[in-house]
Amino acid sequence: MLKDQFDDVVLLERQARESFLKKHGFTFPIVFSPAAIKILEKVGAWEAIRAERSEFFGVVLHKKLVGKEFEFKSYEEGVYSHWRNHIVACLYQRLIEEDIEIHFEANMVDIDFQGNLCREAKLGELPFDLLLGADGINSQTRRLMAQAHPDFAEEDFTLTLLDNWYAYRLPAQGALREKFGGGDRFYASNVFVDNLLEYPAEKFRVVTTSMKQPAEEISILIKHGADLDLQRVKELNKVFFGAFVDSQETLQEAWEQGYAGKFEQVQAPTFRLHNVLLVGDAAHGFESTGDLINLGLASIESFFEIFNRHASLAEALKEYDETVGDCLRYYAGFSLRRSQEKIGFEVASIEFASRLGLANRHPTFFGIYVEDFEIRKYMRAYKRDVRTGRLLLIGLPTVLLSLAGWLWLQ
Numbered sequence: 001m002l003k004d005q006f007d008d009v010v011l012l013e014r015q016a017r018e019s020f021l022k023k024h025g026f027t028f029p030i031v032f033s034p035a036a037i038k039i040l041e042k043v044g045a046w047e048a049i050r051a052e053r054s055e056f057f058g059v060v061l062h063k064k065l066v067g068k069e070f071e072f073k074s075y076e077e078g079v080y081s082h083w084r085n086h087i088v089a090c091l092y093q094r095l096i097e098e099d100i101e102i103h104f105e106a107n108m109v110d111i112d113f114q115g116n117l118c119r120e121a122k123l124g125e126l127p128f129d130l131l132l133g134a135d136g137i138n139s140q141t142r143r144l145m146a147q148a149h150p151d152f153a154e155e156d157f158t159l160t161l162l163d164n165w166y167a168y169r170l171p172a173q174g175a176l177r178e179k180f181g182g183g184d185r186f187y188a189s190n191v192f193v194d195n196l197l198e199y200p201a202e203k204f205r206v207v208t209t210s211m212k213q214p215a216e217e218i219s220i221l222i223k224h225g226a227d228l229d230l231q232r233v234k235e236l237n238k239v240f241f242g243a244f245v246d247s248q249e250t251l252q253e254a255w256e257q258g259y260a261g262k263f264e265q266v267q268a269p270t271f272r273l274h275n276v277l278l279v280g281d282a283a284h285g286f287e288s289t290g291d292l293i294n295l296g297l298a299s300i301e302s303f304f305e306i307f308n309r310h311a312s313l314a315e316a317l318k319e320y321d322e323t324v325g326d327c328l329r330y331y332a333g334f335s336l337r338r339s340q341e342k343i344g345f346e347v348a349s350i351e352f353a354s355r356l357g358l359a360n361r362h363p364t365f366f367g368i369y370v371e372d373f374e375i376r377k378y379m380r381a382y383k384r385d386v387r388t389g390r391l392l393l394i395g396l397p398t399v400l401l402s403l404a405g406w407l408w409l410q
């Protein structure tokens with residue numbers, strides 16, 4: 001998007017080309033919001049990305065209440081899921097077509113924030129007008145910014161471990177397909193929000209997503225406490241899925257193809273120092289429920305709009321950080337409470353207000369998938385909805401009780 005505004009655009013990627021384009025055994029489904037699709041259209045990548053996709057997407061939340069499992073469904077029409085390998089390959093193809101310089105196995109040694117210079121091990125000193133730190137949740141740019149920032153202490157920038165995850169996939173067959181891909185649940189995510197009934201003290205949560213990529217299959221994401229080792233997670237996985245597969249060998253084989261990772265939460269009090277800007281997970285990484293990629297993409301659109309409105313880059317960066325940046329930091333605060341499972345009241349109150357036509361749907365329920373999504377506008381409405389929800393569920397009963405008390409005293 002910014003290619004035509006600068007003389008040169010250079011991409012520094014830490015991985016080797018082969019591992020960057022590697023096809024993993026498991027790829028999680030990605031659902032692009034309309035706002036994210038607009039950006040992919042703008043950069044000319046959408047046609048190729050949409051050529052491979054899986055139809056229909058929805059979320060079925062499974063929650064146990066007084067020993068019985070209830071299902072809460074939230075469907076969104078006209079959206080599709082995609083998968084990482086294909087998206088990365090399409091975006092890479094666009095870089096090649098646009099003749100954008102990309103250096104794999106890059107090793108960024110240092111950034112001189114005052115002097116607008118960065119140093120790469122092989123290329124030496126690289127002067128820049130704008131450096132976008134899009135280097136993911138373990139961002140080195142963020143680490144260097146934290147050390148150099150004059151207005152914030154280094155420990156104001158944090159990366160906190162939330163939970164671990166293990167991901168693998170099973171073919172959509174037999175009882176497994178029936179349970180997780182049957183009927184109107186097919187091509188949907190099933191989210192189990194409770195620990196196993198048999199082992200309630202061990203944090204073990206399952207998300208299954210049925211999709212075609214291109215064969216029908218069930219992607220499985222296990223979210224588990226960092227205190228559980230992988231052997232234990234495998235045992236618990238057998239308790240959950242054992243009954244749905246033809247044989248234990250099938251489960252074993254599929255499990256071995258999977259891979260492990262961490263859910264982490266980024267906190268960055270600012271995304272900017274001089275002409276360096278953190279974007280994507282580097283700026284506001286959190287445990288995603290499908291919203292992280294979309295917010296990252298939408299933030300780039302907002303930056304582009306602000307950048308084109310200002311004659312000075314410094315002013316554009318300042319405005320972006322103080323408006324869009326603030327909104328993303330607010331959202332990251334919400335997502336942290338979501339990971340800590342502390343949003344029950346907020347979701348209930350906003351959903352209640354939304355039923356009465358007084359609020360939008362909660363972000364957890366496809367809120368960011370509205371056609372005209374724009375971060376600043378959306379976040380203003382969301383903050384208002386939080387207040388409206390609180391007022392309805394706390395304020396209104398309080399007023400009614402006070403009124404009843406007053407009438408009774410009369």
Ligand SMILES: Cc1cc2nc3c(=O)[nH]c(=O)nc-3n(C[C@H](O)[C@H](O)[C@H](O)COP(=O)(O)OP(=O)(O)OC[C@H]3O[C@@H](n4cnc5c(N)ncnc54)[C@H](O)[C@@H]3O)c2cc1C
Nearest residue numbers: 012013014028029135136140280281288290291292293294
């Ligand atoms: C299991 C799992 C499931 C997920 N599911 C979803 C989902 O369903 N929907 C959703 O929206 N999001 C999901 N996410 C989150 C999503 O993957 C991220 O939001 C997204 O990839 C972030 O994009 P990014 O470009 O900011 O960072 P990344 O995709 O992490 O890219 C950063 C790039 O920078 C490179 N790099 C790192 N350090 C350096 C360095 N020092 N120098 C040069 N290059 C460097 C990396 O090699 C990488 O290529 C999921 C994440 C995980 C782990």
